[in-house]
Structure formats: C-alpha cells, structure tokens
Amino acid sequence: xxxxxxxxxxxxxxxxxxxxxxxxxxxxxxxxxxxxxxxxxxxxxxxxxxxxxxxxxxxxxxxxxxxxxxxxxxxxxxxxxxxxxxxxxxxxxxxxxxxxxxxxxxxxxxxxxxxxxxxxxxxxxxxxxxxxxxxxxxxxxxxxxxxxxxxxxxxxxxxxxxxxxxxxxxxxxxxxxxxxxxxxxxxxxxxxxxxxxxxxxxxxxxxxxxxxxxxxxxxxxxxxxxxxxxxxxxxxxxxxxxxxxxxxxxxxxxxxxxxxxxxxxxxxxxxxxxxxxxxxxxxxxxxxxxxxxxxxxxxxxxxxxxxxxxxxxxxxxxxxxxxxxxxxxxxxxxxxxxxxxxxxxxxxxxxxxxxxxxxxxxxxx
Amino acid sequence: xxxxxxxxxxxxxxxxxxxxxxxxxxxxxxxxxxxxxxxxxxxxxxxxxxxxxxxxxxxxxxxxxxxxxxxxxxxxxxxxxxxxxxxxxxxxxxxxxxxxxxxxxxxxxxxxxxxxxxxxxxxxxxxxxxxxxxxxxxxxxxxxxxxxxxxxxxxxxxxxxxxxxxxxxxxxxxxxxxxxxxxxxxxxxxxxxxxxxxxxxxxxxxxxxxxxxxxxxxxxxxxxxxxxxxxxxxxxxxxxxxxxxxxxxxxxxxxxxxxxxxxxxxxxxxxxxxxxxxxxxxxxxxxxxxxxxxxxxxxxxxxxxxxxxxxxxxxxxxxxxxxxxxxxxxxxxxxxxxxxxxxxxxxxxxxxxxxxxxxxxxxxxxxxxx
Numbered sequence: 206x207x208x209x210x211x212x213x214x215x216x217x218x219x220x221x222x223x224x225x226x227x228x229x230x231x232x233x234x235x236x237x238x239x240x241x242x243x244x245x246x247x248x249x250x251x252x253x254x255x256x257x258x259x260x261x262x263x264x265x266x267x268x269x270x271x272x273x274x275x276x277x278x279x280x281x282x283x284x285x286x287x288x289x290x291x292x293x294x295x296x297x298x299x300x301x302x303x304x305x306x307x308x309x310x311x312x313x314x315x316x317x318x319x320x321x322x323x324x325x326x327x328x329x330x331x332x333x334x335x336x337x338x339x340x341x342x343x344x345x346x347x348x349x350x351x352x353x354x355x356x357x358x359x360x361x362x363x364x365x366x367x368x369x370x371x372x373x374x375x376x377x378x379x380x381x382x383x384x385x386x387x388x389x390x391x392x393x394x395x396x397x398x399x400x401x402x403x404x405x406x407x408x409x410x411x412x413x414x415x416x417x418x419x420x421x422x423x424x425x426x427x428x429x430x431x432x433x434x435x436x437x438x439x440x441x442x443x444x445x446x447x448x449x450x451x452x453x454x455x456x457x458x459x460x461x462x463x464x465x466x467x468x469x470x471x472x473x474x475x476x477x478x479x480x481x482x483x484x485x486x487x488x489x490x491x492x493x494x495x496x497x498x499x500x501x502x503x504x505x506x507x508x509x510x511x512x513x514x515x516x517x518x519x520x521x522x523x524x525x526x527x528x529x530x531x532x533x534x535x536x537x538x539x540x541x542x543x544x545x546x547x548x549x550x551x552x553x554x555x556x557x558x559x560x561x562x563x564x565x566x567x568x569x570x
Numbered sequence: 571x572x573x574x575x576x577x578x579x580x581x582x583x584x585x586x587x588x589x590x591x592x593x594x595x596x597x598x599x600x601x602x603x604x605x606x607x608x609x610x611x612x613x614x615x616x617x618x619x620x621x622x623x624x625x626x627x628x629x630x631x632x633x634x635x636x637x638x639x640x641x642x643x644x645x646x647x648x649x650x651x652x653x654x655x656x657x658x659x660x661x662x663x664x665x666x667x668x669x670x671x672x673x674x675x676x677x678x679x680x681x682x683x684x685x686x687x688x689x690x691x692x693x694x695x696x697x698x699x700x701x702x703x704x705x706x707x708x709x710x711x712x713x714x715x716x717x718x719x720x721x722x723x724x725x726x727x728x729x730x731x732x733x734x735x736x737x738x739x740x741x742x743x744x745x746x747x748x749x750x751x752x753x754x755x756x757x758x759x760x761x762x763x764x765x766x767x768x769x770x771x772x773x774x775x776x777x778x779x780x781x782x783x784x785x786x787x788x789x790x791x792x793x794x795x796x797x798x799x800x801x802x803x804x805x806x807x808x809x810x811x812x813x814x815x816x817x818x819x820x821x822x823x824x825x826x827x828x829x830x831x832x833x834x835x836x837x838x839x840x841x842x843x844x845x846x847x848x849x850x851x852x853x854x855x856x857x858x859x860x861x862x863x864x865x866x867x868x869x870x871x872x873x874x875x876x877x878x879x880x881x882x883x884x885x886x887x888x889x890x891x892x893x894x895x896x897x898x899x900x901x902x903x904x905x906x907x908x909x910x911x912x913x914x915x916x917x918x919x920x921x922x923x924x925x926x927x928x929x930x931x932x933x934x935x936x937x938x939x940x
Binding site for chain 2: 213215218247251253308311312313321427562563566
C-alpha cells in the first residue's frame, strides 16, 4: 500500500533498531504520548527490536482511556433520557462507567448511535427535530477542530436540538504534570504527530525550555517511531534538548491555522479531570459562554452525577509512565478488556489493553 | 436526575448476580459468569467471545447433548449406517443487496458451506422467510430469484419452506433461515478438536472481502470500493481437497469474527497453539486500505467464500496444490503451523521477526477515533 508500506519496511526498521542499540550508552527512558503510537509499538513488537537500549513507557494519550468516569456516567444518564439520542464514537460504548456502559444502555432501549464523523450527529439532529441529539465530544487537540466545526454548523442551521457533552483534554499540561512530579523518570518524549498537525510545535518548545527534556514529534508507523526514538537517543547522547520534527510529512511548525481558529472561536481552556490521573489545571476545553445553547451540561441537569474510581487500579502510575501494565497484580486476571478495572485496559489504544492484546504470551500471569 | 455513585464494585455486573444463580450456572458452564438479568448486546452475535459465552452459559446448559456439544458448524448423525450432516443458519445482513451478492444467495452459500466443512455433499435445503410488513414484493422476488440461481448452480434443491410476516419495525426487511442436509463422505471425519502440533494451517484465498463490501454500503460509512463480497459455495473446493488428501483434520469457514476467531476456536478445541506468518496471510490491497481507513484488522473481518484447512504436515503441499487448482482456491496459502507451545493461543510472527497475539474478538470490532 503506497504511503504506508514504505513506513513498515523491514530492512529500514532493522537498520534503525541496530543504530539505536549501537548509539545508546545506557537504557534511556522514553515515553510515547499517543495511544496510537503505543498500539503500533505493541503490534509490531518494536520494543523487542530495541533490547535494553531504551525503555519505552506509555503515556496518557488515549482519549478514551483518560475520559473521566463521571463524564461516562453523565453520557449514560443522558442516553437513558427518553427524549435524547446520544451519539458517540464507537470505542466509547464499551467503556465502563460506575454501573454500566453505553452498550448495555442501548440494549435496555436507550437511543445510542455510533458515528465516524461528528457531522453525522448534526445530520441526525436535522432529520429528527423532535429529539434532543447529544454528541459525546471527547478527545485531544486532534478532534477539537471537527467538534468546533459542528457547533458552528449547528448554529448556522439554527438547530435547537443539538448539543455537545464536552470532555476535551490537552496534551502539554499532561506532560507538564508528569515532568513536575518528583517521581518522574522519563528522559525524552515522542510527541503526538496528529495533535501537532493541528496545534503546531510552539507549546512543546516551551516545555523543552522549562524542563530541558528532548521532544521529537513522531508519526504512527513503525519506521516513524524508530526514527523518532533514534532522534531522541541522539539528543540524549549528545546532551541536547530540542524540539525536532520526525513527522514532517504532516506537521508544520505553526500547525493548521484555520483549525486553531475554529477551536478558539468555540472553545476556551478549562480545568479538567483525567481518568486515572485526577484534576489537571487548564488541561482541557469547554464551550464558550456564547455557545451555551449547545452545551449539554447546561441544557440537562447533570451536576449531581459524580463518581469515584476503583482503588485497585494502578492506572495513574501506568499513565504517568511509573509502572508497566504488567507490573499490576490484576493484569490479565482481575482486569481484562472484557472486564476492565480501569482506563488503560478499556480502549484498544490503552497501554494495558495493547499489552493484553498483543504481548501477554511473553509474560507470566 | 438520580445521582450515580460508585459502589466500589470492580465488576460491571457482580451486584446483580445472586449467589444461587451463579452456582446453578457454574455446574455446567465455563467460569466466565454471564450477568444474570443482563441483556443481549449486539456483540453477542458477532461470533467472538460474547457469542461463545452465550453458548456456554445459556444454550448448552439447556440443550446440550453429545452431538450438539461438539460445537462444529454442522451436526453429524448416523441413520441405518448412513452419516448425515445437518446445519441451520439465519441471515440478517444489512443491506439486503450488496456488491457480489444479496441475502438470498448468501443464505444458500452459507448453509452449503457449513455442510461442506463437515466433509458432506450438500443435498437439500429448507428456506424460512421472516418478512417485514411493507417490504416491496419486487425486493422479495429478486432475493428469491437469487436463491434459486445459487441453489441451481450449486446442484442443491430447496425442498421445503415457510413464510411469516411481522409488523413494520419488528424485523429489518427480510430475515432468512436455511437448514441444510448433506451426506458425509465415507471415511471422512473432520473436527476442530483434531489439530495436532506440526499440522499446516491453510486458507483458500484473500481475506476480508465480504465484511468490507458490506461495510462500504452501510449508512454513515458509505465509501467507494471495487471490493465485492466473496460469497460462494465451497463444496466443490472441499471435494477437490479431499480427493487430493485424506489427511485433512479440520475445515472451517471463517465467517463472523474472521480468521482470528476461527483459529482461536480450533486452537481451544484441540488444546494446541498456533503460529502464523503475517507476510503469508493473503489480503487484497483494497481491503487492507479500507481496514487502515476504518481502523479495523482484516483478520477479524468476515468472509463468506473462504475456508481454513488444518492438514497433516506431509500432506500440506498436496492440499495447497489441490486448493490452488480450483477457481475458488487460486490464492490459497499455507499461513502457519500448529504448535505444542502456548496452547490455546494464536501467535503471529510479524514481518519484523517479533511476535504478537492474535486474539479472539471481544465484541463487535469498533472503529478507533484517532
């Protein structure tokens, strides 16, 4: 497949891996931020290719995993209302809330729909004016522009039955939290290529200045990740700390201006809770006052829906790179993708689920 | 609105299952508890882990008997020394008409294939229709015409049938159930429990065509593709294979849940492991592309005209040639081996020389969001 197979080339992969092993004088601890990157690392067994030269820890970049329990409970509460059609991306349906998940609410008769594109949710609202269509808007900087666009589209169409349940989070504040922790052991980051395609690289330069840690913006294919790791190891070995762009076929320094403008028109920065990590100041987005008419949390009374996370789950340590999924005593036994205890076991992009899906033959449970 | 507070329960359903209920079920079922008072989810019909749970926890405890408990794609029963294969299947595909077939031809092919996978020559089919009020008669005419054509081409007869009509909204256009009866070839016993370490694993052609052809026409997903459903009757392909070698241990058609579910079922039934070579698995370029775009894995996508064969090591090459010499098997490949290591687990060697698990599907395959 053109434009993909080139980035899965076996010879190049082995050459890069050999060069990384040759270059490393000690096992550098590197974190890939994005769940899509974790998925590729596990699927292709890239950590196996690298041996002891680097230790990869998996970051908090799975949007499904970090969506807080209480937001899922709120989505479930909305889906149970007879007048509401709740619209969501597919992988949110399986995420357990405190009591149940959206799949089960659907089976109980709740009107829950899956879409690939948020514009389909606007279309649903237009075609059924008698129902309240609520779109569960989750994700990082990548999905925010599309969510901003559908709010603007709904406003232009004069829709009165369309709203968003917003649970948007931002990557740089999470990295800052991680680097500020006294327990941090991450020495370099692979920044998420698709997030940077939207927002550009400026925020990451600020992090490098503040914490003197190398950051390479990386893609999602095996060669992308190996090249990004290679660039990080080179910086560490040479004592440099810079922002470099491995994913230059998609990421430009300034990012995508029209997308940034759409987000700035509709959303504003707010404090957000992250599942498994807890509250992080100014780490998310909410709808601006001007768009209150499209904010499901203002249209429906959801304030008293709150929840606490189960205590056995070590997801905070996993999401912050302090522990590997296999360090958890519940991994693969009391916690599986069918019955997840916590966030990273939920989505296929979560670190625990990726380990469970692809690598559990290599560990003893 | 009612406040929802966390009870500290770690399982989704543990609170709703009374101790007595779990004890009763545990007497004859696998340890995975089915939530009592739970409901059927779409995932229960996807041919993966949830379907297996339903079988173990609901159907087998109530209906189990030595023939049913074998859990093959068909029952094999003896009558006056004659071995008959019987199978039944319901077809609820949406859309009713798709690239490369329709619900009618699919219903004929699917039931023929379930007989063929037991080494049987298909003879007779029944056809039962559940029709939704308001269905255009022209659509029904087209589907029934297609059934006739599919049956005639395959040399089987539809010898009995039934029609029911339900209120609008109680069904989705046309649901078809077909039952098939066939005669098992002498000396042939195929079973998912017969795979042995060293056996070769073969597939008869390109994987994922049917699932992608269907997805391409689903509401909300419509995309253009040249991929057609591979829906086809496989009994003549099976006949060619069994003529070439009698050392076939097991045949399965990887329909719902795709190749991964079929191989995991065989590995579990036989108590063996499997090792696949990723580079040997045949997937059409267009199917790979569509899967990349949708965030799906072709190993989990449905097929309706492909088979998986587990064959003794010495007969693998003969089996491969027999498949490749048949028009429906020209892209056949040996994709891996049965192993004694990692029992009940299917492991794949990636092009990079690393390994990963190919697991059974948990529920419906879900699109990723980014």
